[in-house]
Amino acid sequence: MNSQENKKPVLQLKDIKKSFGDNHVLKGFNLELYEGENLVIMGKSGSGKSVMVKCIVGLIQPDSGSITIKDQDVISMGQEELDFLRTEIGYLFQGSALYDSMTVRENLEFPLRRHKDKVENFQSTEASVTEALESVGLLHAIDLMPSELSGGMQRRVALARALILKPKIIMYDEPTTGLDPITAYEIIQLMRTIQKQYNTSSLIITHDVDCARVISNRMILLVDGINYAEGTFEELSNSSDPQTRAFFKN
Amino acid sequence: MNKSNTILARTKSFFAEIGDMTYFAGRFFREVFSRPFEVRELMRQCYNVGNRSLLLVIVTGFILGLVFTLQSRPTLMQFGAESWMASMVSLSIVREIGPVIIALICAGRIGSGIGAELGSMKVTEQIDAMEVSGTNPFKYLVVTRILAVTLMLPLLVILGDAVALVGSAIVENLKGDVSFTLYFNQTFDALKFSDVFPATVKTFFFGFAIGLVGTYKGYHCAKGTVGVGEASNAAVVYASMLVFVVDFIAVFVTDIFFTV
Numbered sequence: 267m268n269s270q271e272n273k274k275p276v277l278q279l280k281d282i283k284k285s286f287g288d289n290h291v292l293k294g295f296n297l298e299l300y301e302g303e304n305l306v307i308m309g310k311s312g313s314g315k316s317v318m319v320k321c322i323v324g325l326i327q328p329d330s331g332s333i334t335i336k337d338q339d340v341i342s343m344g345q346e347e348l349d350f351l352r353t354e355i356g357y358l359f360q361g362s363a364l365y366d367s368m369t370v371r372e373n374l375e376f377p378l379r380r381h382k383d384k385v386e387n388f389q390s391t392e393a394s395v396t397e398a399l400e401s402v403g404l405l406h407a408i409d410l411m412p413s414e415l416s417g418g419m420q421r422r423v424a425l426a427r428a429l430i431l432k433p434k435i436i437m438y439d440e441p442t443t444g445l446d447p448i449t450a451y452e453i454i455q456l457m458r459t460i461q462k463q464y465n466t467s468s469l470i471i472t473h474d475v476d477c478a479r480v481i482s483n484r485m486i487l488l489v490d491g492i493n494y495a496e497g498t499f500e501e502l503s504n505s506s507d508p509q510t511r512a513f514f515k516n
Numbered sequence: 517m518n519k520s521n522t523i524l525a526r527t528k529s530f531f532a533e534i535g536d537m538t539y540f541a542g543r544f545f546r547e548v549f550s551r552p553f554e555v556r557e558l559m560r561q562c563y564n565v566g567n568r569s570l571l572l573v574i575v576t577g578f579i580l581g582l583v584f585t586l587q588s589r590p591t592l593m594q595f596g597a598e599s600w601m602a603s604m605v606s607l608s609i610v611r612e613i614g615p616v617i618i619a620l621i622c623a624g625r626i627g628s629g630i631g632a633e634l635g636s637m638k639v640t641e642q643i644d645a646m647e648v649s650g651t652n653p654f655k656y657l658v659v660t661r662i663l664a665v666t667l668m669l670p671l672l673v674i675l676g677d678a679v680a681l682v683g684s685a686i687v688e689n690l691k692g693d694v695s696f697t698l699y700f701n702q703t704f705d706a707l708k709f710s711d712v713f714p715a716t717v718k719t720f721f722f723g724f725a726i727g728l729v730g731t732y733k734g735y736h737c738a739k740g741t742v743g744v745g746e747a748s749n750a751a752v753v754y755a756s757m758l759v760f761v762v763d764f765i766a767v768f769v770t771d772i773f774f775t776v
Contacts, residue, residue, distance in 0.1 A: 323648050349650040363645035365637075377649035380552065427649075 273300045275334075276467050277322065277435060282331035283491075284317055291317050292328065293491035297469075299435070304461060304468045306478045306499075308513050309488035315471040316360070318488070319437050322469075323355055324348045335435070353381045356428030356436040356466070360443060362420040364412040364427070371408045374398055374427050385432055398426040401463060402456060418449035422456065429464065436460075438470040442477050454480050475514055479503075487513060540732050544662055547655050554660050561664035569625055569672055576621050577676035581609065581683025589691060598692055602699050603706035605684045610707060611715050614677040616763055619722035622669055623755035627730040630661050631751030634734025635744040643735070658735060662727035669723030670716055710774040718766035725758040 277299040284292040291314035299305050309315050320326040322333055324340055333340040335351060343351065364373050374395045382388050399405045402422040412420055421441065428436060441457065442450035454477050461468055472478055478485060479499050487495040487502065487510060495502055495510045503514040585605055592598050634657060637643050646653040681703060688694040730751040737747040 320644075325644050325647060345652070349652070352648055352650045355648070357645070357648045359641045359645055361640055363641040365642055365645070366640070367633075376646075376651070379651070381650050427645075431649075 275299055276301050276336055277469070278332075278334040279318070279322070280332045280334075282318065282321060282328045282333065284314070284321060284326065284328045291491055292321075294331070295488065295491060296493055297486060299467050299469055301467055302461075302465060304470060304481050304483045306470045306472060306482035306485045307488055308472065308478060308485060311473075313488050314491050315488055316439055319357075319439055319469065319471060322437065323352060323357055349380075350384070353377075353384045353431045354434050356431070356433035358421070358424055358428050358436065358438045358441055360439045362412075362417075362424040364420055364424055366412050368412075369408070370399070370404070370410055370412070370415075370423050371395055373412070373423065374430050377427065377430050381431055385430075394430055398430045399423075401429065401460060402426045416449075418445055418452065421445065421449075421453055425453075425456065425460070429460065432464060433466065435467050435469065438468060438472070440471055440473065442472065442474045450474065450477065457481055536736070537728070537732050540658075540735075541728055543654060544659060544728070547652070547659050548663065550655075552655075554656050557656055557660045558663055561660045562668055565622075565626055565664045566668040566671065569622060569668075570675075572621060572625055573618055573672045573676045574679050576617065577614070577679035578683040580613065580617055580676075581605070581680030581685075582687055584609065584613065584680070585684040585687040586691075589687070599702075601688060601692070602684075602694070602702035606681060606703040606706050607711060609680045609684070610677050611711050612763075612767075614680055615673050615715055615719050615722065616759065618673045618676040619669065619719065619726065619759045620756055622665070622672060622723075623726050623759055624752050626665055627726045627751040627755040628748045630665075630727070630730030631734040631737075632744055632748035634658075634661075634731060635737030635747035638735065638737045639739055639741070639744060654735075658731045661731050662724060665727035665730070666720055666723040669726065670719040673719045673722075674716070710770075714766065714770040714774060718762065718770075721762045721766065722759050725762050726755045729755040729758060 275298040277297070279295060279297040282292050282295045283290075295314070295318060297305070297307075297318075307315055307318070317326060321328045322335075322340065324343070328341065331341075335354070338347075338351060340348070340351065364370075365376065368376065375391055378385070378391050378394060382391065382394075385394060388394065395408070396405060399408055402425050404419060404422050404426065407415060407419060407423065412423070415423065425441075438457065442453055445453065457468065457470075458481060460466065468481075470477070470481060482499050485497060485499055485502055486493055489495075489509070495505065495507065497505075502510055505511055585601065588601065588604065589598070592601055592604070634643075637657070643653045643657065646656065681700075685694075685696050685699040685703075688699050689696060733747040733751040733754065737743045
């Protein structure tokens with residue numbers, strides 16, 4: 267944490283509030299993500315973690331507060347600017363969200379249709395697809411349909427799709443949910459490898475304590491729509507506060 | 517008190533939905549003329565809508581012509597008016613029955629398909645994934661589908677009408693000893709520009725209505741598999757109703773402009 271203090275955050279959320287009718291989901295949430303950092307957000311189901319991530323990528327508009335990515339204010343952006351900024355963000359959805367009418371190849375080619383010029387050292391669509399699939403170890407599945415893949419393979423293809431534009435920030439929305447422990451471990455290792463290979467900053471939403479232990483540099487506990495506690499895994503898991511400790515009981 | 521509250525709430529929700537759908541249609545017109553144009557996806561959707569409905573339209577059209585002629589024959593014979601058969605059948609099919617029946621068939625086949633497909637994409641976050649990847653999902657999914665149905669339905673109706681007339685000609689040939697040449701000569705003599713043109717123009721509006729309702733219901737699908745089923749079902753019901761409403765308006769307008 268201390269080593270980050272002199273750095274500028276690549277992503278910053280200040281006092282984010284979001285309500286759905288009378289349901290106040292986020293009540294002033296703050297976050298700073300630094301370059302190369304793996305920041306884990308933990309919270310109970312329905313605590314607003316996914317809403318927060320969707321606010322960051324502009325899928326949901328917060329009621330108030332500010333979201334800054336690389337000094338650019340996301341909330342006030344026009345559609346075209348937002349589309350451009352989104353090419354710098356990879357997003358791994360909770361259910362993979364692969365386009366089920368397309369093959370694995372077409373799924374990976376899709377983001378490149380409009381934005382191949384924004385990819386560093388872009389050679390060809392074929393080369394980019396091959397590189398992304400190789401990095402998740404699924405080159406052999408290139409012509410399969412998503413329905414022909416297991417849950418773990420779908421998650422890896424979704425990760426390859428999130429990487430295809432070589433983003434600087436990757437958001438993982440519960441990357442290990444619904445997977446068996448062995449596959450979940452493989453995904454966690456893959457996330458670490460990718461972070462090193464692509465030098466990305468990662469925002470990881472998870473319930474999985476093992477995932478948080480292995481991957482996090484820093485953690486935030488989101489409770490009742492606010493930052494309840496913040497620190498490293500060791501600091502939080504050894505906290506004297508019973509509610510904080512409750513998150514780390516398997 | 518409770519009953520009146522329920523009626524009030526339903527009325528409000530009905531008008532709110534009409535408002536939302538109008539806004540949705542407005543967005544379609546804003547986006548259809550702006551770049552980038554998703555030509556490849558439009559072609560793919562035209563293929564889906566057109567080619568995959570072909571057999572259904574041919575079978576429906578053929579049976580329609582066959583049955584309509586068989587049912588009309590005895591009545592016309594009573595008045596000694598069998599010679600009017602070709603004219604009556606062609607005018608009825610081209611002006612009204614053909615477009616409405618084919619549009620209703622397509623509302624079932626295409627409207628429900630679009631509603632279910634987009635609904636399923638919505639609940640599995642595929643639409644969100646598309647947006648996050650920097651592609652405008654409204655343009656890619658909605659605009660292309662509405663355009664495809666609007667462009668392909670008139671072609672399907674023309675085909676359906678033609679097949680229905682062939683069916684009718686077969687019945688007349690077998691039952692009334694009328695040659696195919698005579699039957700089609702009488703048919704084309706009876707049909708005027710004022711019969712064919714308005715009937716063709718209204719099929720574009722039928723197509724637009726089916727595409728609009730299907731995409732609207734799918735795009736605004738509630739979470740869960742129940743939501744997908746409801747979206748698909750509502751797409752058929754609303755699109756079928758809209759076909760009749762559009763037909764009523766079209767007949768009314770045609771009556772003003774084409775009746776001497």
